[in-house]
Amino acid sequence: MEKLVIVRFGELTVKRGYTRLEMERLLTRAAEEAARECGGAKFEKEPGRLYARGDVECLKKALSRVFGVKSVSPAHAAEFTELSDIATHAKQIWGDLVTGRRFAVRAHRVGDHPFKSLDVAAAVGSALATSGGSVDLEKPEVELYVEVRGKRAYYYTEVLEGPGGLPLGSEGKVLALVSGGIDSPVAAWMLMRRGAHVDVFYCNLGGTLALLHALEVVRRLLSWSYGYNARVVVADCGPVARALRRGVKEELWNIAFKRALYKIGAEAAKRVKATALVTGESLGQVSSQTLQALAAVEAGIGTPVLRPLIGMDKDEIVKIAQRIGTYEASVKMPEYCAVFSRKPRKWARREEIEEIDLALHDAIAEVANSARMVKKRELEEFVKSLSPPRDLEIDAPPSDAVVVDLRDEEAYRGWHLPGAIRTDVDDVLTLVDRLGRDKTYVFYCYSGGLSLDVAESLRKIGIKAYSLRLWRTSSPNQTRDSTSQTDKYTDL
Ligand SMILES: Nc1ncnc2c1ncn2[C@@H]1O[C@H](COP(=O)(O)OP(=O)(O)OP(=O)(O)O)[C@@H](O)[C@H]1O
Numbered sequence: 001m002e003k004l005v006i007v008r009f010g011e012l013t014v015k016r017g018y019t020r021l022e023m024e025r026l027l028t029r030a031a032e033e034a035a036r037e038c039g040g041a042k043f044e045k046e047p048g049r050l051y052a053r054g055d056v057e058c059l060k061k062a063l064s065r066v067f068g069v070k071s072v073s074p075a076h077a078a079e080f081t082e083l084s085d086i087a088t089h090a091k092q093i094w095g096d097l098v099t100g101r102r103f104a105v106r107a108h109r110v111g112d113h114p115f116k117s118l119d120v121a122a123a124v125g126s127a128l129a130t131s132g133g134s135v136d137l138e139k140p141e142v143e144l145y146v147e148v149r150g151k152r153a154y155y156y157t158e159v160l161e162g163p164g165g166l167p168l169g170s171e172g173k174v175l176a177l178v179s180g181g182i183d184s185p186v187a188a189w190m191l192m193r194r195g196a197h198v199d200v201f202y203c204n205l206g207g208t209l210a211l212l213h214a215l216e217v218v219r220r221l222l223s224w225s226y227g228y229n230a231r232v233v234v235a236d237c238g239p240v241a242r243a244l245r246r247g248v249k250e251e252l253w254n255i256a257f258k259r260a261l262y263k264i265g266a267e268a269a270k271r272v273k274a275t276a277l278v279t280g281e282s283l284g285q286v287s288s289q290t291l292q293a294l295a296a297v298e299a300g301i302g303t304p305v306l307r308p309l310i311g312m313d314k315d316e317i318v319k320i321a322q323r324i325g326t327y328e329a330s331v332k333m334p335e336y337c338a339v340f341s342r343k344p345r346k347w348a349r350r351e352e353i354e355e356i357d358l359a360l361h362d363a364i365a366e367v368a369n370s371a372r373m374v375k376k377r378e379l380e381e382f383v384k385s386l387s388p389p390r391d392l393e394i395d396a397p398p399s400d401a402v403v404v405d406l407r408d409e410e411a412y413r414g415w416h417l418p419g420a421i422r423t424d425v426d427d428v429l430t431l432v433d434r435l436g437r438d439k440t441y442v443f444y445c446y447s448g449g450l451s452l453d454v455a456e457s458l459r460k461i462g463i464k465a466y467s468l469r470l471w472r473t474s475s476p477n478q479t480r481d482s483t484s485q486t487d488k489y490t491d492l
Pocket residue numbers: 176177178179180181182183184185201202203204205258261278279280281282285286288289485
Protein backbone atom coordinates (compact mmCIF):
# COMPACT_ATOMS: atom_id res chain seq x y z
CA MET A 1 0.00 0.00 0.00
CA GLU A 2 1.37 3.41 -0.84
CA LYS A 3 0.62 6.95 0.32
CA LEU A 4 -0.11 9.77 -2.12
CA VAL A 5 -2.11 12.98 -2.50
CA ILE A 6 -5.23 13.14 -4.67
CA VAL A 7 -5.55 16.53 -6.40
CA ARG A 8 -9.03 17.12 -7.82
CA PHE A 9 -9.60 19.68 -10.56
CA GLY A 10 -12.46 22.21 -10.33
CA GLU A 11 -14.13 24.26 -13.03
CA LEU A 12 -11.71 23.27 -15.77
CA THR A 13 -13.39 19.85 -15.93
CA VAL A 14 -16.30 21.47 -17.81
CA LYS A 15 -13.91 22.70 -20.54
CA ARG A 16 -13.35 20.71 -23.69
CA GLY A 17 -10.74 20.13 -26.42
CA TYR A 18 -7.63 22.28 -26.62
CA THR A 19 -8.76 24.64 -23.84
CA ARG A 20 -9.03 21.70 -21.44
CA LEU A 21 -5.61 20.32 -22.43
CA GLU A 22 -3.97 23.72 -22.05
CA MET A 23 -5.59 24.29 -18.65
CA GLU A 24 -4.47 20.89 -17.42
CA ARG A 25 -0.94 21.66 -18.62
CA LEU A 26 -0.92 24.98 -16.73
CA LEU A 27 -2.32 23.42 -13.58
CA THR A 28 0.27 20.64 -13.66
CA ARG A 29 3.07 23.18 -14.12
CA ALA A 30 1.81 25.16 -11.12
CA ALA A 31 1.46 21.95 -9.06
CA GLU A 32 5.06 21.02 -9.92
CA GLU A 33 6.27 24.40 -8.66
CA ALA A 34 4.17 24.10 -5.50
CA ALA A 35 5.62 20.62 -4.90
CA ARG A 36 9.16 22.02 -4.99
CA GLU A 37 8.40 23.52 -1.55
CA CYS A 38 8.19 19.88 -0.40
CA GLY A 39 11.35 18.64 -2.11
CA GLY A 40 9.43 17.77 -5.29
CA ALA A 41 6.87 15.11 -6.17
CA LYS A 42 6.14 12.47 -8.80
CA PHE A 43 2.89 13.23 -10.58
CA GLU A 44 0.52 10.86 -12.30
CA LYS A 45 -2.30 12.23 -14.45
CA GLU A 46 -5.84 10.95 -14.76
CA PRO A 47 -8.84 12.72 -16.27
CA GLY A 48 -9.96 15.42 -13.85
CA ARG A 49 -7.22 14.83 -11.28
CA LEU A 50 -3.56 14.33 -10.42
CA TYR A 51 -1.87 11.98 -7.98
CA ALA A 52 1.25 13.30 -6.26
CA ARG A 53 3.77 11.05 -4.54
CA GLY A 54 6.31 12.48 -2.12
CA ASP A 55 6.15 14.13 1.31
CA VAL A 56 2.39 13.73 1.70
CA GLU A 57 1.93 16.01 4.73
CA CYS A 58 3.76 18.87 3.03
CA LEU A 59 2.24 18.22 -0.40
CA LYS A 60 -1.35 18.29 0.81
CA LYS A 61 -0.85 21.87 2.04
CA ALA A 62 1.12 23.13 -0.94
CA LEU A 63 -1.19 21.58 -3.55
CA SER A 64 -4.30 22.95 -1.86
CA ARG A 65 -2.95 26.42 -2.82
CA VAL A 66 -2.87 25.80 -6.57
CA PHE A 67 -5.49 27.64 -8.62
CA GLY A 68 -7.86 25.33 -10.48
CA VAL A 69 -7.73 22.76 -7.66
CA LYS A 70 -11.09 22.00 -6.06
CA SER A 71 -9.86 19.76 -3.27
CA VAL A 72 -6.95 17.68 -2.07
CA SER A 73 -6.84 14.47 -0.01
CA PRO A 74 -3.88 12.62 1.44
CA ALA A 75 -4.73 8.97 0.78
CA HIS A 76 -3.60 5.36 0.86
CA ALA A 77 -3.81 3.64 -2.51
CA ALA A 78 -3.79 -0.08 -3.27
CA GLU A 79 -4.67 -2.37 -6.15
CA PHE A 80 -7.36 -5.00 -5.58
CA THR A 81 -8.70 -8.09 -7.31
CA GLU A 82 -11.90 -8.63 -5.37
CA LEU A 83 -14.20 -6.69 -3.10
CA SER A 84 -12.82 -8.56 -0.09
CA ASP A 85 -9.34 -7.08 -0.81
CA ILE A 86 -10.79 -3.59 -0.39
CA ALA A 87 -12.31 -4.58 2.97
CA THR A 88 -9.00 -6.09 4.10
CA HIS A 89 -7.03 -2.99 3.10
CA ALA A 90 -9.54 -0.71 4.82
CA LYS A 91 -9.15 -2.70 8.02
CA GLN A 92 -5.35 -2.48 7.83
CA ILE A 93 -5.53 1.30 7.43
CA TRP A 94 -8.38 2.20 9.77
CA GLY A 95 -8.67 -0.69 12.24
CA ASP A 96 -7.09 1.29 15.07
CA LEU A 97 -8.77 4.56 14.13
CA VAL A 98 -12.33 3.26 14.46
CA THR A 99 -11.87 1.27 17.67
CA GLY A 100 -14.52 2.49 20.14
CA ARG A 101 -15.82 5.15 17.71
CA ARG A 102 -18.87 5.71 15.52
CA PHE A 103 -17.88 5.78 11.86
CA ALA A 104 -19.46 6.10 8.40
CA VAL A 105 -18.03 4.73 5.17
CA ARG A 106 -18.65 6.87 2.09
CA ALA A 107 -17.91 4.89 -1.05
CA HIS A 108 -17.60 6.06 -4.63
CA ARG A 109 -16.85 4.02 -7.72
CA VAL A 110 -15.68 4.78 -11.29
CA GLY A 111 -15.25 2.00 -13.92
CA ASP A 112 -16.64 -1.49 -14.50
CA HIS A 113 -16.83 -3.69 -11.43
CA PRO A 114 -19.00 -6.64 -10.45
CA PHE A 115 -20.15 -4.69 -7.37
CA LYS A 116 -21.73 -1.32 -6.58
CA SER A 117 -20.62 1.52 -4.31
CA LEU A 118 -23.11 0.38 -1.68
CA ASP A 119 -21.47 -3.06 -1.66
CA VAL A 120 -18.09 -1.40 -1.05
CA ALA A 121 -19.50 0.57 1.88
CA ALA A 122 -21.16 -2.53 3.34
CA ALA A 123 -18.03 -4.72 3.00
CA VAL A 124 -15.74 -2.09 4.54
CA GLY A 125 -18.29 -1.32 7.29
CA SER A 126 -18.56 -4.99 8.30
CA ALA A 127 -14.79 -5.45 8.29
CA LEU A 128 -14.28 -2.41 10.50
CA ALA A 129 -17.09 -3.37 12.87
CA THR A 130 -14.92 -6.34 13.90
CA SER A 131 -12.30 -3.80 15.08
CA GLY A 132 -14.64 -2.50 17.77
CA GLY A 133 -16.18 0.46 15.90
CA SER A 134 -19.88 0.98 15.23
CA VAL A 135 -21.51 2.24 12.04
CA ASP A 136 -23.39 5.55 12.32
CA LEU A 137 -24.27 7.11 8.98
CA GLU A 138 -26.10 10.12 10.48
CA LYS A 139 -23.70 11.51 13.10
CA PRO A 140 -20.41 9.68 12.74
CA GLU A 141 -17.33 10.69 14.73
CA VAL A 142 -15.19 9.83 11.76
CA GLU A 143 -15.97 9.67 8.02
CA LEU A 144 -14.02 7.19 5.93
CA TYR A 145 -13.89 7.68 2.18
CA VAL A 146 -13.23 4.85 -0.25
CA GLU A 147 -12.89 5.67 -3.93
CA VAL A 148 -12.70 2.77 -6.32
CA ARG A 149 -11.28 3.69 -9.72
CA GLY A 150 -10.44 0.93 -12.15
CA LYS A 151 -8.17 -1.59 -10.43
CA ARG A 152 -7.14 0.70 -7.63
CA ALA A 153 -8.89 1.90 -4.49
CA TYR A 154 -8.09 5.07 -2.53
CA TYR A 155 -8.72 5.43 1.20
CA TYR A 156 -8.83 8.81 2.93
CA THR A 157 -10.44 10.75 5.76
CA GLU A 158 -9.36 14.30 4.95
CA VAL A 159 -10.65 16.62 2.19
CA LEU A 160 -8.85 19.97 2.05
CA GLU A 161 -10.57 22.66 0.04
CA GLY A 162 -8.47 24.19 -2.76
CA PRO A 163 -8.88 27.75 -4.04
CA GLY A 164 -10.93 26.59 -7.08
CA GLY A 165 -11.02 28.95 -10.05
CA LEU A 166 -8.94 28.42 -13.18
CA PRO A 167 -5.24 27.58 -13.61
CA LEU A 168 -2.91 30.56 -13.44
CA GLY A 169 -2.05 31.85 -16.91
CA SER A 170 -5.16 30.58 -18.66
CA GLU A 171 -6.78 34.04 -18.80
CA GLY A 172 -4.15 36.56 -19.90
CA LYS A 173 -2.29 39.10 -17.81
CA VAL A 174 -3.30 42.00 -15.57
CA LEU A 175 -1.42 44.52 -13.45
CA ALA A 176 -2.73 44.85 -9.88
CA LEU A 177 -2.32 48.18 -8.10
CA VAL A 178 -1.37 46.97 -4.64
CA SER A 179 -1.15 49.51 -1.82
CA GLY A 180 -0.18 46.98 0.84
CA GLY A 181 -3.50 47.64 2.60
CA ILE A 182 -6.14 44.98 3.14
CA ASP A 183 -8.20 45.29 -0.02
CA SER A 184 -5.91 45.44 -3.04
CA PRO A 185 -4.03 42.16 -2.33
CA VAL A 186 -7.43 40.45 -2.11
CA ALA A 187 -8.46 42.00 -5.44
CA ALA A 188 -5.21 40.79 -7.03
CA TRP A 189 -5.72 37.29 -5.59
CA MET A 190 -9.23 37.13 -7.03
CA LEU A 191 -7.89 37.78 -10.51
CA MET A 192 -5.23 35.11 -9.98
CA ARG A 193 -8.04 32.75 -8.99
CA ARG A 194 -9.78 33.41 -12.29
CA GLY A 195 -6.63 32.37 -14.14
CA ALA A 196 -4.95 35.71 -14.87
CA HIS A 197 -1.21 36.15 -14.53
CA VAL A 198 -1.01 39.01 -12.05
CA ASP A 199 1.89 41.46 -11.99
CA VAL A 200 1.99 44.04 -9.20
CA PHE A 201 2.42 47.81 -9.11
CA TYR A 202 3.25 49.65 -5.88
CA CYS A 203 3.55 53.40 -5.59
CA ASN A 204 5.63 54.35 -2.56
CA LEU A 205 5.12 57.49 -0.52
CA GLY A 206 6.45 56.34 2.84
CA GLY A 207 10.21 55.72 2.41
CA THR A 208 12.08 52.45 2.80
CA LEU A 209 10.13 51.15 5.81
CA ALA A 210 6.78 51.52 4.04
CA LEU A 211 8.28 49.87 0.96
CA LEU A 212 9.45 46.92 3.06
CA HIS A 213 6.00 46.58 4.62
CA ALA A 214 4.37 46.65 1.18
CA LEU A 215 6.83 44.12 -0.23
CA GLU A 216 6.04 41.74 2.63
CA VAL A 217 2.38 41.91 1.61
CA VAL A 218 3.37 41.39 -2.04
CA ARG A 219 5.58 38.42 -1.10
CA ARG A 220 2.65 36.77 0.66
CA LEU A 221 0.37 37.46 -2.29
CA LEU A 222 2.84 36.09 -4.81
CA SER A 223 3.37 32.94 -2.78
CA TRP A 224 0.17 31.89 -4.62
CA SER A 225 1.68 32.57 -8.01
CA TYR A 226 2.92 29.04 -8.68
CA GLY A 227 4.26 28.57 -12.17
CA TYR A 228 4.54 32.29 -12.91
CA ASN A 229 7.53 34.52 -12.19
CA ALA A 230 5.38 37.63 -11.58
CA ARG A 231 6.81 41.12 -11.99
CA VAL A 232 6.66 43.75 -9.29
CA VAL A 233 6.87 47.36 -10.44
CA VAL A 234 7.92 49.74 -7.66
CA ALA A 235 7.60 53.49 -8.16
CA ASP A 236 8.76 56.31 -5.92
CA CYS A 237 5.68 58.53 -6.00
CA GLY A 238 7.17 61.43 -4.01
CA PRO A 239 7.23 63.73 -7.09
CA VAL A 240 3.49 63.18 -7.61
CA ALA A 241 2.69 64.05 -3.97
CA ARG A 242 4.77 67.23 -4.24
CA ALA A 243 3.20 68.30 -7.55
CA LEU A 244 -0.20 67.64 -6.13
CA ARG A 245 0.35 69.73 -3.00
CA ARG A 246 1.67 72.54 -5.18
CA GLY A 247 -0.83 72.51 -8.03
CA VAL A 248 -4.14 70.85 -7.00
CA LYS A 249 -6.92 72.06 -4.67
CA GLU A 250 -6.72 70.19 -1.37
CA GLU A 251 -10.28 68.88 -1.61
CA LEU A 252 -9.32 67.12 -4.84
CA TRP A 253 -6.10 65.51 -3.61
CA ASN A 254 -7.73 62.11 -3.17
CA ILE A 255 -9.15 61.97 -6.64
CA ALA A 256 -6.01 63.46 -8.15
CA PHE A 257 -3.70 61.01 -6.42
CA LYS A 258 -5.78 57.99 -7.48
CA ARG A 259 -5.86 59.36 -11.01
CA ALA A 260 -2.08 59.66 -10.99
CA LEU A 261 -1.87 56.08 -9.69
CA TYR A 262 -4.05 54.81 -12.52
CA LYS A 263 -2.00 56.74 -15.09
CA ILE A 264 1.35 55.51 -13.80
CA GLY A 265 -0.19 52.04 -13.52
CA ALA A 266 -1.38 52.22 -17.13
CA GLU A 267 2.19 53.04 -18.25
CA ALA A 268 3.54 50.14 -16.18
CA ALA A 269 0.84 47.87 -17.69
CA LYS A 270 2.20 48.67 -21.16
CA ARG A 271 5.68 47.78 -19.95
CA VAL A 272 4.68 44.35 -18.62
CA LYS A 273 2.14 43.80 -21.44
CA ALA A 274 -0.86 43.57 -19.14
CA THR A 275 -4.33 44.04 -20.64
CA ALA A 276 -6.05 45.60 -17.61
CA LEU A 277 -5.46 47.19 -14.20
CA VAL A 278 -6.92 45.69 -11.03
CA THR A 279 -7.77 47.76 -7.96
CA GLY A 280 -9.20 47.02 -4.53
CA GLU A 281 -12.01 49.58 -4.56
CA SER A 282 -15.40 48.68 -3.15
CA LEU A 283 -18.33 51.00 -3.76
CA GLY A 284 -18.80 53.65 -1.11
CA GLN A 285 -16.03 52.41 1.19
CA VAL A 286 -14.27 55.79 1.27
CA SER A 287 -14.84 59.15 -0.39
CA SER A 288 -12.72 58.34 -3.43
CA GLN A 289 -14.77 55.19 -4.02
CA THR A 290 -18.14 56.78 -4.83
CA LEU A 291 -19.38 56.20 -8.37
CA GLN A 292 -18.65 59.79 -9.37
CA ALA A 293 -15.17 59.68 -7.84
CA LEU A 294 -14.37 56.41 -9.60
CA ALA A 295 -15.60 57.87 -12.89
CA ALA A 296 -13.39 60.94 -12.38
CA VAL A 297 -10.39 58.81 -11.47
CA GLU A 298 -10.57 56.55 -14.50
CA ALA A 299 -11.84 59.00 -17.18
CA GLY A 300 -9.77 58.57 -20.34
CA ILE A 301 -7.16 56.29 -18.76
CA GLY A 302 -7.20 54.07 -21.83
CA THR A 303 -6.72 50.78 -19.98
CA PRO A 304 -9.63 48.75 -18.59
CA VAL A 305 -9.86 48.87 -14.79
CA LEU A 306 -11.14 45.73 -13.04
CA ARG A 307 -12.54 46.02 -9.52
CA PRO A 308 -13.35 42.55 -8.25
CA LEU A 309 -14.30 43.83 -4.77
CA ILE A 310 -16.74 46.48 -5.93
CA GLY A 311 -19.82 44.81 -4.42
CA MET A 312 -18.23 43.31 -1.34
CA ASP A 313 -18.50 44.32 2.32
CA LYS A 314 -15.36 45.03 4.31
CA ASP A 315 -15.80 42.00 6.58
CA GLU A 316 -16.05 39.71 3.54
CA ILE A 317 -12.82 41.18 2.20
CA VAL A 318 -11.10 40.81 5.57
CA LYS A 319 -12.08 37.12 5.72
CA ILE A 320 -10.47 36.45 2.35
CA ALA A 321 -7.36 38.45 3.34
CA GLN A 322 -7.07 36.26 6.45
CA ARG A 323 -7.54 33.10 4.44
CA ILE A 324 -4.95 33.98 1.81
CA GLY A 325 -2.42 35.10 4.41
CA THR A 326 -2.03 38.80 3.53
CA TYR A 327 -4.11 40.28 6.37
CA GLU A 328 -1.49 40.20 9.13
CA ALA A 329 1.04 42.04 6.99
CA SER A 330 -1.57 44.47 5.60
CA VAL A 331 -2.67 45.77 9.01
CA LYS A 332 0.95 46.71 9.76
CA MET A 333 1.17 48.82 6.61
CA PRO A 334 1.50 52.53 7.43
CA GLU A 335 -1.14 54.56 5.62
CA TYR A 336 0.34 57.37 3.56
CA CYS A 337 -0.84 60.81 4.60
CA ALA A 338 1.27 62.97 2.33
CA VAL A 339 -1.85 63.77 0.33
CA PHE A 340 -4.41 63.67 3.10
CA SER A 341 -7.24 66.12 2.72
CA ARG A 342 -9.61 66.79 5.58
CA LYS A 343 -12.71 67.33 3.44
CA PRO A 344 -12.20 65.17 0.37
CA ARG A 345 -14.57 65.70 -2.55
CA LYS A 346 -16.53 62.75 -3.87
CA TRP A 347 -16.64 64.02 -7.45
CA ALA A 348 -14.77 66.28 -9.91
CA ARG A 349 -15.87 68.33 -12.92
CA ARG A 350 -14.36 67.65 -16.34
CA GLU A 351 -12.42 70.98 -16.27
CA GLU A 352 -11.03 70.06 -12.86
CA ILE A 353 -9.87 66.69 -14.18
CA GLU A 354 -8.11 68.53 -17.02
CA GLU A 355 -6.45 70.85 -14.48
CA ILE A 356 -5.31 67.87 -12.42
CA ASP A 357 -3.83 66.20 -15.51
CA LEU A 358 -1.94 69.36 -16.39
CA ALA A 359 -0.62 69.89 -12.86
CA LEU A 360 0.56 66.28 -12.53
CA HIS A 361 1.69 65.62 -16.10
CA ASP A 362 5.44 65.97 -15.60
CA ALA A 363 5.51 64.27 -12.20
CA ILE A 364 3.55 61.30 -13.57
CA ALA A 365 6.00 60.97 -16.49
CA GLU A 366 8.98 61.23 -14.10
CA VAL A 367 7.61 58.57 -11.75
CA ALA A 368 6.54 56.24 -14.59
CA ASN A 369 9.98 56.48 -16.25
CA SER A 370 11.94 55.83 -13.09
CA ALA A 371 9.83 52.89 -11.81
CA ARG A 372 11.87 49.75 -11.08
CA MET A 373 10.85 46.25 -12.04
CA VAL A 374 11.70 43.20 -9.93
CA LYS A 375 10.74 39.60 -10.65
CA LYS A 376 9.13 37.38 -8.00
CA ARG A 377 12.19 35.14 -7.84
CA GLU A 378 14.47 38.16 -7.25
CA LEU A 379 12.24 39.74 -4.62
CA GLU A 380 14.12 38.31 -1.65
CA GLU A 381 17.42 39.69 -2.96
CA PHE A 382 15.80 43.06 -3.64
CA VAL A 383 14.41 43.21 -0.09
CA LYS A 384 17.85 42.39 1.31
CA SER A 385 19.36 45.22 -0.73
CA LEU A 386 17.08 47.79 0.92
CA SER A 387 18.57 49.12 4.08
CA PRO A 388 16.08 51.11 6.14
CA PRO A 389 17.56 53.57 8.62
CA ARG A 390 17.85 51.96 12.06
CA ASP A 391 15.39 52.85 14.83
CA LEU A 392 13.51 55.29 12.62
CA GLU A 393 10.28 54.72 14.54
CA ILE A 394 10.11 55.47 18.24
CA ASP A 395 7.33 55.26 20.83
CA ALA A 396 8.17 58.42 22.79
CA PRO A 397 10.21 61.50 21.86
CA PRO A 398 13.54 62.07 23.71
CA SER A 399 13.22 64.96 26.20
CA ASP A 400 15.48 67.32 24.19
CA ALA A 401 13.79 66.65 20.81
CA VAL A 402 11.88 69.12 18.68
CA VAL A 403 8.47 67.49 18.15
CA VAL A 404 6.89 68.38 14.81
CA ASP A 405 3.24 67.85 13.88
CA LEU A 406 2.79 67.38 10.11
CA ARG A 407 -1.02 67.45 10.14
CA ASP A 408 -3.07 70.44 9.02
CA GLU A 409 -3.84 73.47 11.21
CA GLU A 410 -7.35 72.40 12.12
CA ALA A 411 -6.16 69.00 13.35
CA TYR A 412 -3.32 70.69 15.27
CA ARG A 413 -5.70 73.14 16.92
CA GLY A 414 -8.00 70.28 17.94
CA TRP A 415 -5.23 68.27 19.57
CA HIS A 416 -1.46 68.00 19.51
CA LEU A 417 1.35 66.54 21.58
CA PRO A 418 2.48 68.92 24.36
CA GLY A 419 5.20 71.23 23.03
CA ALA A 420 4.77 70.12 19.39
CA ILE A 421 5.14 72.70 16.66
CA ARG A 422 3.28 72.41 13.37
CA THR A 423 4.61 72.71 9.85
CA ASP A 424 3.60 71.74 6.33
CA VAL A 425 5.64 68.90 4.90
CA ASP A 426 7.07 71.14 2.17
CA ASP A 427 8.41 73.55 4.82
CA VAL A 428 10.23 70.95 6.92
CA LEU A 429 13.70 71.88 5.62
CA THR A 430 13.10 75.57 6.22
CA LEU A 431 12.05 74.76 9.79
CA VAL A 432 15.11 72.58 10.37
CA ASP A 433 17.41 75.27 8.99
CA ARG A 434 15.77 77.87 11.22
CA LEU A 435 15.96 75.79 14.42
CA GLY A 436 19.33 74.17 13.69
CA ARG A 437 20.54 71.04 11.93
CA ASP A 438 22.21 69.80 15.11
CA LYS A 439 18.92 69.26 16.96
CA THR A 440 16.93 66.00 17.21
CA TYR A 441 13.58 66.05 15.39
CA VAL A 442 10.58 63.79 16.00
CA PHE A 443 7.73 63.88 13.47
CA TYR A 444 4.18 62.65 13.57
CA CYS A 445 1.29 62.86 11.12
CA TYR A 446 -2.15 61.27 10.70
CA SER A 447 -1.06 57.72 10.20
CA GLY A 448 2.72 57.34 10.04
CA GLY A 449 3.51 57.09 6.32
CA LEU A 450 4.47 60.72 5.87
CA SER A 451 6.45 61.07 9.11
CA LEU A 452 8.48 57.98 8.22
CA ASP A 453 9.29 59.43 4.82
CA VAL A 454 10.24 62.84 6.22
CA ALA A 455 12.42 61.36 8.98
CA GLU A 456 14.20 59.09 6.50
CA SER A 457 14.82 61.98 4.06
CA LEU A 458 16.33 64.07 6.85
CA ARG A 459 18.53 61.17 8.00
CA LYS A 460 19.94 61.05 4.47
CA ILE A 461 21.27 64.58 4.89
CA GLY A 462 22.73 63.84 8.31
CA ILE A 463 19.96 65.12 10.59
CA LYS A 464 18.91 63.11 13.62
CA ALA A 465 15.25 62.50 12.88
CA TYR A 466 12.58 60.03 14.00
CA SER A 467 8.97 59.15 13.29
CA LEU A 468 6.66 58.74 16.26
CA ARG A 469 4.74 55.45 16.32
CA LEU A 470 1.65 57.42 17.31
CA TRP A 471 -0.60 56.12 14.55
CA ARG A 472 -0.43 52.52 15.73
CA THR A 473 -1.13 53.20 19.37
CA SER A 474 -3.28 56.29 19.78
CA SER A 475 -6.50 55.48 18.00
CA PRO A 476 -7.74 52.41 16.17
CA ASN A 477 -9.17 54.73 13.54
CA GLN A 478 -5.67 55.75 12.60
CA THR A 479 -4.50 52.31 11.64
CA ARG A 480 -5.13 50.31 8.53
CA ASP A 481 -7.24 47.83 10.46
CA SER A 482 -10.66 46.75 9.36
CA THR A 483 -12.58 49.17 11.53
CA SER A 484 -10.82 52.27 10.23
CA GLN A 485 -11.78 51.50 6.68
CA THR A 486 -15.40 50.76 7.36
CA ASP A 487 -16.04 54.39 8.27
CA LYS A 488 -17.87 55.51 5.21
CA TYR A 489 -16.35 58.47 3.43
CA THR A 490 -13.38 58.85 5.72
CA ASP A 491 -10.12 58.70 3.86
CA LEU A 492 -7.34 58.33 6.35
N1 LIG B 1 0.33 53.31 -2.94
C1 LIG B 1 -0.38 52.59 -3.81
N2 LIG B 1 0.24 51.82 -4.72
C2 LIG B 1 -0.47 51.06 -5.61
N3 LIG B 1 -1.82 51.06 -5.64
C3 LIG B 1 -2.48 51.80 -4.75
C4 LIG B 1 -1.82 52.61 -3.79
N4 LIG B 1 -2.75 53.25 -3.04
C5 LIG B 1 -3.94 52.85 -3.53
N5 LIG B 1 -3.79 51.99 -4.56
C6 LIG B 1 -4.85 51.35 -5.37
O1 LIG B 1 -5.97 52.21 -5.40
C7 LIG B 1 -7.08 51.55 -4.77
C8 LIG B 1 -7.89 52.57 -4.03
O2 LIG B 1 -7.09 53.14 -3.02
P1 LIG B 1 -7.70 53.44 -1.58
O3 LIG B 1 -6.60 53.93 -0.71
O4 LIG B 1 -8.92 54.26 -1.76
O5 LIG B 1 -8.13 51.96 -1.32
P2 LIG B 1 -8.40 51.04 -0.12
O6 LIG B 1 -9.84 50.63 -0.15
O7 LIG B 1 -7.84 51.58 1.14
O8 LIG B 1 -7.56 49.80 -0.66
P3 LIG B 1 -6.35 49.12 0.06
O9 LIG B 1 -6.94 48.50 1.29
O10 LIG B 1 -5.84 48.14 -0.91
O11 LIG B 1 -5.36 50.19 0.35
C9 LIG B 1 -6.46 50.47 -3.92
O12 LIG B 1 -7.34 49.40 -3.65
C10 LIG B 1 -5.30 50.03 -4.75
O13 LIG B 1 -5.72 49.16 -5.77
